[in-house]
Amino acid sequence: MANLNKVMLIGNLTRDPELRVTPKGTAICQFSLAVNRKFRDESGADREEVTYVDIEAWGKSGENIAKYCTKGRPLFVEGRLRLDQWEDKTTKEKRSRMKVVCDNFQFLGSGRSDGAAPGGAEAGGDSAPRYAAPAPRPGAPKPAAPAAQENLDEDVPF
16 A cells, blocks of 8 residues: 655744754754635635644754744745654643654745845835846856847847
């Protein structure tokens, strides 16, 4: 029988990530994502449901998330489900919690808390972001003069 344990989530961090280090020096970053779901209920009203998911990232991934992410930051997380089980020391009850172990992640959005998009354009604004041209490599040939690039469309064979 085939098995698959794969989770992909896009959401916003509910709090700043917490970074701990094991006695052997491995980083563990714990954080939580709020994942929103918008839908229309039976009466036709628009509704929104929020699911909070606990996530654990190990090693370099965890270090990078702890370094660059703060509460509210959008993040894409790819990982697997893990069930933690333990016995409560005070009540002796068996407890369990489902969490996601992050295998891969990607930063989303600009990462700025002021709402500005990269290049100085406001998030959701009509102006296009302005990107700086990359610096030329040392020893690289100089680009052609603008006058030589004017008639490039005439050389295209289609």
